[in-house]
Amino acid sequence: MKAMILAAGFGTRLRPLTTVCPKPMFPVLNRPLLEHTLHRLSAQNIREIVINLHHLPEQILDHFGDGSRFGVRLKFSCEDQILGTAGGIKAARKYLNGEPFFVINSDVVAEIDLPRVMEFHRRRRSRLTLVVREDASPEKFDPIEMDGAGRIVH
Template sequence: MKAMILAAGKGERMRPLTLHTPKPLLPVAGQPLIEYHLRALAAGGIREVVINHAWLGQQIEDHLGDGSQFGLSIRYSAEGEPLETGGGIFKALPLLGAEPFLLINGDVWTDYDFSRLQAAPKGLAHLVLVDNPGHHGRGDFRLLGEQVVDGDEAPGTLTFSGISLLDPALFAGCQAGAFKLAPLLRKAMAEGQVSGEHHRGQWVDVGTLERLAEAERLIGERA
């Protein structure tokens, strides 16, 4: 199975750190954020990774190279301008192939074991959900057994972790350009085509300087 890491965002809420460094390369407890994913993917048995990029993307390519230092083969999907989540994935599909692939937001840190996702989704997608963090108290989706449904702010709503297993068929009928992933997922949910699981371990959306410090604290506690 291949994996894709989304790394095209500008990281505007992390300025001034991201003015000259792309967010995936920001050091977290002494190691670039994206390297935590790469090492975890390699440990989980993944060997081929696609990374999309836009803002300061050449720095990402120069730093990570072909991925051999991590025991991986890395290919890049360069975007002249950000295509949002869905558009970025759609552009990279020729590199990902026809089989389901693992998708990871490049700006999260987690102790999730990626080897758990090396099976085809039961439908078009399988999402990893986490407890709602303080900055996203309303959550996104709910788990009904193994099925994921739209949250509607109901009790038991969880937050999408940014980790998922997607079938390329989810993007059938899409056109090149900028578009979001969430509407595709919600359409598939309405058709009963999205399964999920609740990860109760550690997870941080490293979207602000405060949350970067939180990730560093959790990593320090694990050392």
């Protein structure tokens, strides 16, 4: 299985900290946040990973290299300008070989059974499967509505 980690953003809500350190490199339990993500993916047998980069990319490139010390194979999709989620995925598609893959934000920490998600995705023959959760502050976000078959309609 493969994954793409979205890590190109500026981390504007964390300025001024992110002017010198990209958000995926913020230390959490003495390791960069992105390192925790790689370990979670590797533990679920996801070892081919593409990471898109833009803001301060050299810090991430220098720390992670080819990914071998983390038990994964990394490819980097460096963006000259921010492309957004869809643009970032489109720019990295050459590394994904047309097979199903996970897209994960670099700043999300969650315990998700990804092989189970992939099984669900394949069983449903979906073009896209979105993993969501109920939020403690639902007033901050638009609600997601699903039909009886579990498809998102709004």
